[in-house]
Amino acid sequence: MLFKRGLRNAFIQGVFLLNRAAPRMVGEAYTLRYIPAREDVDQLGAFEGRGHPQREAIEACPPGHVLVMDARRDASAATGGDILMTRLMVRGAAGIVTDGGLRDTPTIEKLELPVYCGSRSAPLNLVRHHAVDAQVPIGCGGVAVYPGDVVVGDAEGVVVIPAKMVDDVAKEAETQTQFEDWVEMKVKEGRSIFGLYPPNAETKAEYEAWRAKQR
Amino acid sequence: MLFKRGLRNAFIQGVFLLNRAAPRMVGEAYTLRYIPAREDVDQLGAFEGRGHPQREAIEACPPGHVLVMDARRDASAATGGDILMTRLMVRGAAGIVTDGGLRDTPTIEKLELPVYCGSRSAPLNLVRHHAVDAQVPIGCGGVAVYPGDVVVGDAEGVVVIPAKMVDDVAKEAETQTQFEDWVEMKVKEGRSIFGLYPPNAETKAEYEAWRAKQR
């Protein structure tokens, strides 16, 4: 459906879901951007007090939103750990996506919160990443993410839907899913995919007739 | 055993088994080749009617065969989804191997069919891959696959055995597995691996004696 609208690059590459028991993820993107760490700036004291962009983002990400982090696809160090993920869950976040690493993943994977990362990675973010600003357009896993885009995730991965296309895409997705469920049923009955998927005129008519009967 | 026959490159690199509950995979290779997509050719209409090489391959792959796809090791887009995998299963395919991505993997991983891919990847194949021909020699995961080679897979991965070596290798594999099971037993009893694995003359005699007794 995004392809039909001209989008060829909406699937975040190189991340996976840590918590397989989590619900499907849907929410607006709240973005956080990292640049490479620099040793004179990124010392342990950095997190103290208010004002650190990563900590601020965690307390600012609104309920129902997905925190999406741009770590330049470098997963050799963490961009967060279990305490921060738990805080986000308690605050009502819909999920977390980072193309960097996460630490404490054995704990995180037990949360009932969809969390996607590039790698299980114990090193502190200060080793490699410096949080710099939030709610700016970012890249994550090779995909543009603008604040307010809708971020959708399942066990396969994460897709980013531009804000303005969301309603259309949601409607079409439902229709498409129903049709594909019917196709799946036909395939299991032994039907060839020729003329079925994609459907020719005859198949379309057959499907519509079937749908009419279901109501 | 392939090493002994001079083959150093028979294990398909960079693919993993989606469905851990699936049976062991053995079957002759039926090959499908993709090249990079080009926007003017690879439009949604491409799959309509007969004649699209991917759809043709799925309806042509004979029962008991393994569909092996060459996607140039680019797993950033799918080379198939659950409907096509289900159709292959219904038609009696022995398994599927692609060094590209697959979509709908949460559904595919529940099929009782061995399916190997390079990545879980939602984007439509048209974004990146153009199916061009079937039953030609291909590369898959860095390994040459000729139509008719025997493709064997377990939870570790996939090995390609040249057609002409299959009978010999199968016999030797059985012998070797029995011997290694016995070695494993001895190791569990506390035996050192020196002289045991690989076996010296004494160990060989001991094993033969043990085997004779088993019959």
Add this chain to the structure above:
Amino acid sequence: MLFKRGLRNAFIQGVFLLNRAAPRMVGEAYTLRYIPAREDVDQLGAFEGRGHPQREAIEACPPGHVLVMDARRDASAATGGDILMTRLMVRGAAGIVTDGGLRDTPTIEKLELPVYCGSRSAPLNLVRHHAVDAQVPIGCGGVAVYPGDVVVGDAEGVVVIPAKMVDDVAKEAETQTQFEDWVEMKVKEGRSIFGLYPPNAETKAEYEAWRAKQR
């Protein structure tokens, strides 16, 4: 804690735990080094008799130690299989870490022994790796490993702690873990991370008071 001591590179990159049911891994490093294989040297006969560095290492790695293998981060061939891993387990090894591949992983993953590798990889080590010497300083997954360093692993991965820092780090780790458990509890109760993590003076006092009460 390693970061505080100036170490930014102690987490072995690119390896994963095969046996999720295994106990936590702690032990001194026993090292084994591989270089690229060369066809005239690395023939099947190589393992016969005593004297092959890989087989020697497996019989020499002391109980309670972790065998750490430097395979130049090339996981396209194995650096061992189930028989060798079983032998190590029987001999009392605390675990195995390799940045190369391992074969027979479906069997290995059932052992009650922590085994970390770069990939499931069927090809024989002779195809790519030549064991050359043991108990020398090596690199593994981008990290320096000196014989005698302490190697610690959990489901997230493996950290290497320089021998001379081990006692200090162990003490501090316990303290830190207790504090983080308390923080986790507070976060679950709904506390903001500001002033909590990292803690300000007030939070530190609160934690000390709580600890005093626990005893």
Add this chain to the structure above:
Amino acid sequence: MLFKRGLRNAFIQGVFLLNRAAPRMVGEAYTLRYIPAREDVDQLGAFEGRGHPQREAIEACPPGHVLVMDARRDASAATGGDILMTRLMVRGAAGIVTDGGLRDTPTIEKLELPVYCGSRSAPLNLVRHHAVDAQVPIGCGGVAVYPGDVVVGDAEGVVVIPAKMVDDVAKEAETQTQFEDWVEMKVKEGRSIFGLYPPNAETKAEYEAWRAKQR
């Protein structure tokens, strides 16, 4: 201009020009496809007699054509050397492009023939590559190449133009180049790029007036 026609992927990635003194390259693609080598097939005798696809392709590539080779972007071994490149030059080829390696590059780089490769690479093609067929659609450096497409190269690299777009693109390229030369002149005179590049109505009028005067 290809972008305007919807093509986003026409530049062959990862190849460079060996012979900087060579003329600009333009010609129709004559394609050659390699798969991974297999030790039992790819022996030194392979090239003897007629019938080897690589040797056949070199003698069949028509004058004025560009030989484009698909080596799966693996440049760790050669796909040709100076003797074959010289033969192609003598036969009147317009150029050579391979995403594999080439050997004897110190000699090849002195030829007055545009030759592009992925790497200088001494190993014989048999080590890694098996030539399998010619004049089929291929991928080269991540780009689809169909026999008959027009392949254009300069010191920057190589672009593939679909056969059916060639005339249009050629005309437009000339127009565009003339305009950009004029823009370059204006920029050197100190003009800001706002309104100049891309041009607004005023700039377009100025350019047309200037062109009219030139005739």
Add this chain to the structure above:
Amino acid sequence: MLFKRGLRNAFIQGVFLLNRAAPRMVGEAYTLRYIPAREDVDQLGAFEGRGHPQREAIEACPPGHVLVMDARRDASAATGGDILMTRLMVRGAAGIVTDGGLRDTPTIEKLELPVYCGSRSAPLNLVRHHAVDAQVPIGCGGVAVYPGDVVVGDAEGVVVIPAKMVDDVAKEAETQTQFEDWVEMKVKEGRSIFGLYPPNAETKAEYEAWRAKQR
């Protein structure tokens, strides 16, 4: 000298100098940030009128500054071409650094302006890159670059010096270079490096004596 100040990561990785005849580059960083392109936003019309961040940056980068572009180390498309580079030169820029690609490199490499890029790359930036904002902290080739940092380049590559360290580093660099020139002279005379490089007390005295004589 940066190492002595605790900086281990100041060299921009993966870029090279296009114009070998250019002067040494020194200037303050003026930064420009790209995110991945998205098809609905990044159309040809994008550059028209004022307001496009890339074009704005080119007209805003002050004389004597270095334009540093963060293209997420993706050099498969351009982040600029000869017209923009020429405009920067005319406006008095001290140089350009991008970890993306540049187009028209055969023309750019003849400019008397130091230009560093990740690759020669013909595709339009719209294919892959979307300029989003300027004068924010960025990453370039794995290094943090803050507006106002000093960017220094020669034929080897580019180093980023934090603003606050510049004066100290500059002084020390001069001293160090003079000393290394003297060491080079001694080495050419046949002196061993032991005690010379790094210098022991005796060598230091010898050098100081020599320097005193030079004045």
Add this chain to the structure above:
Amino acid sequence: MLFKRGLRNAFIQGVFLLNRAAPRMVGEAYTLRYIPAREDVDQLGAFEGRGHPQREAIEACPPGHVLVMDARRDASAATGGDILMTRLMVRGAAGIVTDGGLRDTPTIEKLELPVYCGSRSAPLNLVRHHAVDAQVPIGCGGVAVYPGDVVVGDAEGVVVIPAKMVDDVAKEAETQTQFEDWVEMKVKEGRSIFGLYPPNAETKAEYEAWRAKQR
């Protein structure tokens, strides 16, 4: 010729010649091994006094030998600079090969000494590399190098020849080069490669006749 002797992996991958004016390189390998740096060990003081393996190797590498360095193919930091390369030249080394980086490359590339590296790289070796021992078997660019192997380099790259094969290979190389020069001549005269390269019986006879006449 190495292929004929069963060696498929003798070409050092990923290095290039810095000094194009240098003579062809031939010499026995003197090896130096690096592991990843560790911050507590690899401080500036490390090089002081005798005993540092890198400095020792530079003073120990015998005249006529090639210093080959194993930097684990990580070229993001230097494994040496102009002073060390100059010292090696003065001591009579036949050349240097490293799969790591080198610093001061603008100076090194003017030396009349063949120097091969993985990248131009300014960062000090201490940032990434720790020299650990010399004259042990190593890997360099994916190839096994044993002390005493013969290392041969030209503008294309570097090949490693096992000590025991050197005499045979040298003789055969001369014969082969003479034959290929004759083939090149024939190809320039317009001869087809069929039957010529590789030669059939007739061609072999023709070549022998031609050679006989030359004497």
